[in-house]
Amino acid sequence: MTSTNGLSTFLIQTHSHTPNGLRRLPTLSPPCRHRGGDGLQKAKFFATYTSSYSTEDQHIRSEERAWTHWRKLKQPKLIVAPMYEGSELPFRMLCRKYGAEAAYTPMLHSRCFAESKKYRSKEFSTCKEDRPLFVQFCGNDPDILLEVAYRVESYCDYVDINLGCPQRIARSGNYGAFLMDDLPLVKSLVKKLATNLTVPVSCKIRLFPLLQDTINYVKMLEDSGCSLIAVHGRTRNERTQQRANWDAIKTVKNSVKIPVLANGNIRHMDDVENCLEVTGADGVMSAEALLDNPALFAGFRSGDWVVDGDDGFENGGVDRGSLVVEYLKLCEKYPVKWGIIVSHVYGMLGKWFEVHPDVRDDFNKEKELSFEYIYSMVDRLRGRGVQFPLYVKKSRL
Numbered sequence: 001m002t003s004t005n006g007l008s009t010f011l012i013q014t015h016s017h018t019p020n021g022l023r024r025l026p027t028l029s030p031p032c033r034h035r036g037g038d039g040l041q042k043a044k045f046f047a048t049y050t051s052s053y054s055t056e057d058q059h060i061r062s063e064e065r066a067w068t069h070w071r072k073l074k075q076p077k078l079i080v081a082p083m084y085e086g087s088e089l090p091f092r093m094l095c096r097k098y099g100a101e102a103a104y105t106p107m108l109h110s111r112c113f114a115e116s117k118k119y120r121s122k123e124f125s126t127c128k129e130d131r132p133l134f135v136q137f138c139g140n141d142p143d144i145l146l147e148v149a150y151r152v153e154s155y156c157d158y159v160d161i162n163l164g165c166p167q168r169i170a171r172s173g174n175y176g177a178f179l180m181d182d183l184p185l186v187k188s189l190v191k192k193l194a195t196n197l198t199v200p201v202s203c204k205i206r207l208f209p210l211l212q213d214t215i216n217y218v219k220m221l222e223d224s225g226c227s228l229i230a231v232h233g234r235t236r237n238e239r240t241q242q243r244a245n246w247d248a249i250k251t252v253k254n255s256v257k258i259p260v261l262a263n264g265n266i267r268h269m270d271d272v273e274n275c276l277e278v279t280g281a282d283g284v285m286s287a288e289a290l291l292d293n294p295a296l297f298a299g300f301r302s303g304d305w306v307v308d309g310d311d312g313f314e315n316g317g318v319d320r321g322s323l324v325v326e327y328l329k330l331c332e333k334y335p336v337k338w339g340i341i342v343s344h345v346y347g348m349l350g351k352w353f354e355v356h357p358d359v360r361d362d363f364n365k366e367k368e369l370s371f372e373y374i375y376s377m378v379d380r381l382r383g384r385g386v387q388f389p390l391y392v393k394k395s396r397l
C-alpha cells in the first residue's frame with residue numbers, strides 16, 4: 001500500500017486486456033485527490049452552479065444536467081437491477097451481450113468498502129466495456145459514503161444510494177429502506193454526494209404506503225441533488241409475490257423532472273413495453289427474471305411466459321445450457337466467488353435440474369467444483385435429450 005494525502009491508496013479489481021490477451025490485474029484506483037475536506041478544488045456535478053443562482057434557477061439547471069448526462073449515456077431503457085451476489089461483472093456482461101443497455105453493481109456496504117481492501121477487491125470489479133454502470137452503496141454516514149464514492153466515481157456513470165433494501169440486516173444496520181424513517185439523514189447523504197462528486201447521484205427507492213408521502217419523498221430527493229430515481233414499485237413490507245404498483249411509479253414520474261426508472265414485474269419484453277407505457281418511465285430494471293433468463297432484454301422469453309398452444313412464438317435458438325456456457329467463459333475471464341457462480345448455474349438450469357434431480361444431486365455433492373465439471377454437466381443434461389429453449393416472437397413478415 002502507498003499513501004497519498006495521508007490516505008492509503010488501494011487496489012480495485014478492474015479487468016482490462018493487453019493486446020496479447022493477458023489480463024492486467026489489478027490496476028490502481030485513481031489517486032485520492034479529493035481527500036482533505038470539502039474545501040478542495042473539485043469538478044463537481046451538482047454544486048458548481050449552486051452559489052450564485054436563485055433556488056428556482058438551481059433546480060432548472062440541475063434538471064438540465066441530469067438530462068444532459070442521461071442523453072450522453074444514450075438514454076438506456078433496459079437495465080440490470082442491483083442484485084447482491086447476482087449482478088456481478090460476468091453476469092452484467094452476459095446481460096449486456098443480450099440487450100441490457102446499463103447495469104447496477106450489487107449493493108456494496110460503504111463502511112466495509114472504506115475499511116477493507118480485501119472487501120473492495122472481492123466485491124467490486126469492472127472492465128472497460130462494463131458501462132453505463134451504476135455503483136450501488138448502502139450506508140448512513142455521509143462522510144463514509146462520500147469517501148467510498150470518490151473511490152469508484154471514475155469507473156461508473158452514477159453512484160447509487162440503496163434506499164430500498166427491506167431485509168432484517170438492513171434494519172439492524174440502519175440502511176436501505178429503513179432510512180425512510182429518517183428523511184433528514186437521507187437528504188444529507190444525497191446532498192453530500194451531489195455537491196462533491198463529479199458523477200451524478202442516483203437513488204433506488206421503495207414506495208411509502210401513502211402516495212403523498214412518496215411524492216414528498218421523491219421531490220426531496222430531487223431537491224437534494226439526486227439526478228435519477230429508480231422506483232421499486234412496492235412498499236418496504238411488500239414482497240415480490242405482491243404485484244408491483246406501476247401506477248404509483250407513474251405518479252413518481254409525474255412528480256419529478258429528472259429521469260425515473262421503473263422496477264418490479266418485468267419478466268419479458270411485453271412487460272417492458274407495458275410498463276413504459278403505463279408509467280411513462282425513462283427505463284425499466286429487471287432482477288429475478290434475468291437470473292432465470294439473462295437473454296430477456298434481447299427478446300428471448302422463458303417457456304413460463306409462453307402459453308401452451310400459443311403459436312405466436314418459436315424456439316429462439318438459444319437455450320439455457322448455452323447461456324450457462326457463455327456465463328462460465330465470462331467467469332474465466334473475470335473471476336468471481338464460486339458461490340456466485342453456483343447460484344447463477346441454479347438460476348439458469350433450475351428447470352433442467354427439476355427434471356433430472358440426479359444431475360443436480362451430483363452437482364450438490366461435488367467437492368471440487370471446476371469450470372470443466374460444469375461444462376460437462378451441461379453436456380450430460382443435453383445428452384438426456386430434454387430441451388428448455390428460450391422463445392422469441394415469430395416474425396410477422
Ligand SMILES: Cc1cc2nc3c(=O)[nH]c(=O)nc-3n(C[C@H](O)[C@H](O)[C@H](O)COP(=O)(O)O)c2cc1C
Nearest residue numbers: 081082083084086106107232264265266286287288
Ligand atoms: C438475488 C437478489 C438480490 C438483490 N440484491 C439487491 C441489491 O443488492 N440492491 C438493491 O437495491 N436491490 C436488490 N434486489 C432487489 C432488486 O434490485 C429488485 O428491486 C427487486 O427484485 C424487484 O425487481 P424484480 O421484480 O425484477 O425482481 C435484489 C433482488 C434479488 C432477486
